[in-house]
Amino acid sequence: MKQLTVISGKGGTGKTSITAAFAALAHNHVIADCDVDAADLHLILDPVIRKEEPFFGGRLPVLDRDICDECGICADQCRFDAIHAFTIDPIACEGCGVCAHVCPRKAIIMEETQNGHWFRSDTRFGPLIHARLGIAAENSGKLVTLVREQARLASETDKKDLIIIDGPPGIGCPVIAAIAGVDLVLVVTEPTLSGIHDLERVLGVARHFAVPALVCINKADINPDNTATIRTYCKRNHLGIAGEIPFDPAVTKAMVAGQSIIEYNDSFVSEGVKQMWNRIMASLQDKSPDNPSVKIP
């Protein structure tokens, strides 16, 4: 079983549209939406939810006012400025439990908190594992890990040989959780200075965790000079370019229609994504040392 994660560093470069297209092209696969705090893949895949489970992200303190004598030691020791006027602010609280330990009257206890849900669904492109993190909740990395674990279990049960993971933007804990131990990451970038800056940082994370990477230049015709810069950067760092996709308003129209670009029309974009998918599949199967995605830059 192979795992592919689509990430980008910068948000809005087209991760989810490309993941949806891959879901339409792939065979015998499970799809996992690991962008748990702004999950959008379900808007295209239109899942039928088969199973819904709560996600317990950690523990939060609960204060018993009948026992509390308002000594204030908890607020003094809280490093996160989460206790004011003998009231715990659950948003500022990081769940460290120091307040519960320091309370001389044991008026604070730590309780498991539900921070969201995860779902196992059926879609026209196969099983989807997805989740919804609670608003302003902590621990998105833990929920990403849970979604990946459930996707792995689903792939075993259903005898699937590929997991396609839609990753979050950024370089922090949810990204690390989404790429740790996968066979390949596809970094979707765009030819803007912001896109290039963020590409370099997220490739640094892939390198740090020793995950092979390929690059996709989306909206490649928006700025040909910047596209050339990305090509040069990839060549210098022995990184393969899986595909260059032109800008096309049809991508947005497909999204509005609730379809992947593959279903929507036969455009340069669909053709480019199909070729890119073939290269990615070849790269996932290819163990030779010449495979650019096998080399860690």
Added chain:
Amino acid sequence: MQISVASGKGGTGKTTIATSLALSVDNTLYVDCDVEEPNGHIFLDPRITERVSGGIPVPRVDESLCTHCGLCADVCEYHAIVVIKDKVLLFSELCHGCGGCTYMCPVDAIEEVEREIGIIEKGIIGAKTFLQARLNIGEPMAPPLIRKEKTFLDHDKTIIIDAPPGTSCPVVQAISGTDFCVLVTEPTPFGLHDLTLAVEMVRVLGIPAGVIVNLADIGNKDVWTYCEREGLPILMEIPFDRRIAEAYSRGIPLVNAFPEYKEKFSDLYHTIRQRTAS
């Protein structure tokens, strides 16, 4: 006055709005709180005047004092400290710096040392000021760095906070304490879905908000219907224009490439001032 710019969905134009607002209003401090992928510096080209290390306090154990009683490991909610028979193992990247282990140690064998997770940079852009933080590559936790970055806010300035995408802890850390939140969206199903999450977030935090619709002529009209139903003011609409996209791709701020926008951003600031005054 602190104005945050957030979005839910990434790539809708947060940095375009935040940098243009900072350039259109007098006496501003632009603050890049997207510490994972800070891009404001590309557009504002600040002269960096000061660099400080951003860290969190993590435990250091004096093994000669430690009795390996295991209390520190018991209190740690993050499993960042583990005691085996005669040794203490530290997993510093999991540590949130809460100080629980230090506080609880019965023999005072733990002291705290600062562990760098990123760099905070202060700078100037002409008469305006600039602040950003960058998370070190491989570090998982953005919120402590954002918290540290925000200790450098100069409250005599009009503060413009450029938030990270999403709706979880890094965004909450970035926009908490701001007087108004500008939510930037695009009129597509993804843009609308993530806008609804961002609106729920600002409501939980009790921050007044308004919406800017970027690429306003793509997609469909559902964002307007939603904003009307929810009583959210639409503060500005920016059409899709390939010339704007090209200027963006070269790192040119919107108000510099298209000076006619300067007045719109100045008006935006006055609208926000009126809305927060009442």
